[in-house]
Amino acid sequence: MSVAIEFCDISKTFLSNNLQACKNVCLKIEQCEILCIAGENGAGKSTLMKMLDGLEAPSEGVIKIRGKSVNIQSPLDANKLKIGMVHQHFMLFDDFTVAQNVTMAIEPIKNKLFYDKKKAEEEVGKVINGYGFSIDSKELVGNLTIGQKQQTEIIKMLYRKVDFLILDEPTAVLTEKEIDALFENLISLKKEGKTIILITHKLKEIKRISDRVAIMKKGELVGVYDTSSLSEFEISSLMFDGGVSLGISRTENAFKAEKPVISFKNVTVQKVNLPRPSLDNVNFDAFPGEILGFAGVGGNGLGFLEGVLSGIIKVSSGKIFHKGKEITSFETKALRKDGLSYVPSDRLGTGSAASLSVAENLIVNSLSEFTQKGILQKDKIEEFTDEMLGNFSVSGTKEVPISSLSGGNIQKIILAREIERVKDYIIFSEPTWGLDISSSQFVYKQIEKLRDKGVAILLISSNLEEVLSLSDRIAIFCKGRIVKMFDNEGKISRHEIGDYMLAQKSDYKEGENE
């Protein structure tokens, strides 16, 4: 096998925050292989590949394609070198067709000026069929499923005749079945002579699909190995400091007999411009001392559930109760008064104010305790902040803007604020997304403590591992409905769960209360 791409001593430092994302990386990628680049969040995997795609430029070092040094300044340059990247977040325009998206920036032209719609649809159709996909080139991207949207992204690159296809965390939003389909496609692309580079941190997938795995840790390349020579545990040990298994100890619920804290009765949310409800007849009870996990693939209702629970999204029909009191029409302000504690999925956009200080972020939901006759009590606030920083092991001063803290520390501040004031229930949404191992473990410990205290915990997460390792009971969402609710006792297989998530199976019956 010949060396197709070589990273020679590549380093990258971001000027705006002085972060060294890559340190002296020397990596050789061979032709016709499937290579996984593995590592935790922040290890430098995406940055390294973005340099190959022309979205970032190396601070030091050189990239060589087939032995020749190249200077890749934009994705168009990368395309010319037959390199293409499918990003983690889709780069598609929902209002335009598949053909338009695929040919964007290199559109076929008629009469020297105008976009040749017909030709584009024909040519894209040829590529689609040639590689065995089954999407209509005339379809609006907005109408496609997530799996199909990803296929569109891949077709976009194949249309540009790439030989090297980079995929950044491609399975994050797919179900088991869609992952199977994706991997089949990748294997057949490899047979056609393409080189596939997969950025991922999912151990099972690394073992399943790759020929070699390059492991990165804190910006450095730890090593490149034949996948068959390493076990999952060994890969994980190389990625993290020690192979850590996350989770909490599951105990018998001491509060099981008590009444539910939060009850959803036939809750439906219907957007005017959509044919299907976003939440469809959702019924569940959350009990004290129990972790109720909500699982599902992105776009199937988890976001709307979070929105309804936090008072941002209005319910079209149905009722919500908090210990018997109806709170259906309560907006966030009223819910807070009623005892809402909520750790949002969007840390920076919703959970914190970047330019305000740590102290100012901590007091927003408990202002009456820190003001007297309208004046802020500076001493009390400082005391509280110091206490929180200590209890939650956050290093740093209280005066700096919160945006200068790391992602893990920001989440700790948010936790501190919400946990400190918790009444009888708390909502966690994507609590460890983007966090490193030690921060994630810290979060899980906090959740465990809350459970032991008798707080009802509603855990919303698209990370199935997380839901499975923490929850006492699990509700699976698919297309806005709860299609399966079960006790987490290991009796249901991962594949069966996947079936529920993709509507292959469902316990949902029309008009029935659970």
Next chain:
Amino acid sequence: MQIIYSAISISVPLLLAATGGLFCELSGSLNIALEGLLLIGAFTSVVAAHFVGNVFLGVLIGMSCAMLLSYIQAIITFKMKANMFIAGLAANLLASGLCTVLSFKFFNNKGVVVFNDVQKLKVLNFPIPGQTIFTYIALLLLVVSYFVLYKTPFGIHLRCCGKNETALVSLGLKPDFYRVTAYIISGATCALGGALLTLNLGSFVPNISNGKGWMALVIIFLGNKNPWGLLAASLVFGLADSFSNFAQGALNVPADFILAIPYIFTLIAMLVFSIIVKKKKEFK
């Protein structure tokens, strides 16, 4: 009937400004300096026509000046990451300051400057009575804009800037290029609109744009950011203005009130529009 013909001719500068502004809005950044660009176009076109002796050349020079100002505004907004409202404000202030300063410098006159040697625009009575050639130029530009925006790659990319900038970057395209170009286009169309105002009179009147740039912004939204909607909305505003002129003559309303009408009307139109958007429920 006269009111209708008058409405059409009054709506022309509005339509021209709105067309340019449409490019900006579709590329994802509102240009609030349309007012200043109209003013600059108005002033420089007629002054250039006076100095050069040729109306056509004067208009071209006027367009260049407005395009230069909008280019500067765009560079500051996009390359230097300024706040686009404040940059637009600054452009407006610069425009009005420059007009007064230059008017004083060249003609020693901060008020109305009459140019007797500049030929006034000819009134054409066919096919629509009471129009000038600018009416047809405006319509032509609108149709051209439709084709550019919806049928050419440039226009498609420009509209994508407003929808998903990151996606555009991932394809190797530069959103800033489209935005800056949109600003320059708006400079050109506003200059034409302004030129119409002064060339119609053969003189420059301070603050001749009097809120038309702001009305153009509202027209873009009322017209649902779509070329044909723009045409309809401009005619509505033209009718309102035409009627208020009639009111000034027929009913005895003080001049200041008449001048205030465009602003009040724009304000009410904006409020009505907001109410309608708000009422459109997102959830049942």
Next chain:
Amino acid sequence: MNKKQSVFKNIINTGIPFVIMISLGIVIILSFLLSATPFKTLRYFFFGSFQNLYYFGNMLNSAIPLVFGGLGISIAMTSDNFNLGGEGQVYSGAFTTTIVAVALAPLGIFGGIIALLAGTLLAGIIGGLSGYFKMKWSTSELITSFLLSNAIVLIVNYLITGPFLDPETNLLATRKVPEVMRLQKILPPSSLSTGAIYAVIAVFLVYMFMYKTRTGYELRVCGANPRFAVYGGLDVKKNMVLPMFISGAFYGLGGGLAIYGTFFSCMKEFHVGLGWNGLAVALIARFKPKAVIPAAIFFAWIGSGAKIAMQRCDVTLEIASIVQAVVFFLITCEVFQRNYFKKKEELACK
């Protein structure tokens, strides 16, 4: 690095000195282009205000309404509200104060205070109206405040030149405010009045309000991240109307004090530029109350220099508005460039 050095570094880092240098450079260029006697023009522009107590005091005096405007805008902007209606708010506030003062002449100083409150309240209501529209219908307060302001200026013009015209003078102005209500001069022969003292007090009060009170905190949170404010349970709706009301009220107060201290009657369009300059002052001060006074004096200096140069040489007053526009351009780059880097970092963290 000791404290003095780091303060200095902070100031340099904001780029304000850079902005000031460029705008003064523009003045120099304009003088050469437009004046037959550029050096004389420049001399009067830069140093004219310091020639004697008269010019100096007047310069400080013209800074007073700018301080009030700047404070009001700072409050509005830190809660993410754009008040572009300053011109109309100053004008209408001043006008209302004047005619109520004239009407309440028999009540003496007491009447003067009521009149000032009336002007402040009216201007506040006008500003608050835009905030109300934003709260109820999500209409851009930036556009509504601007449009309302333009219309109001025209209406007040009509009122001054019509029903409220002073028959005893040749000026286009209202009747004069009773002597007992006028402010004391503190630096004769200039017009510098006790308004300056009120301005300093106002700065102090606003600083305390924004950083030490609960409402001030809530406003700052709404401006820093509106979604976070909703999430935290704050009353966001109230915080759309209140800051707009306050900034309108401050503009009106500044206008009223200008009448009591300097003009004594509301002349047609005496206010021109005060609204925009208030905004510029707030921008230069980066919305921090402590920096409003130096920023206001800087702007007053530009305006005063332009006026003196105009009186003594052959340039026109509007040079000041060109300089002002340039300052706007430059300031907005600087102020918002830092926010842009912050946002880029946030996205990179994800």
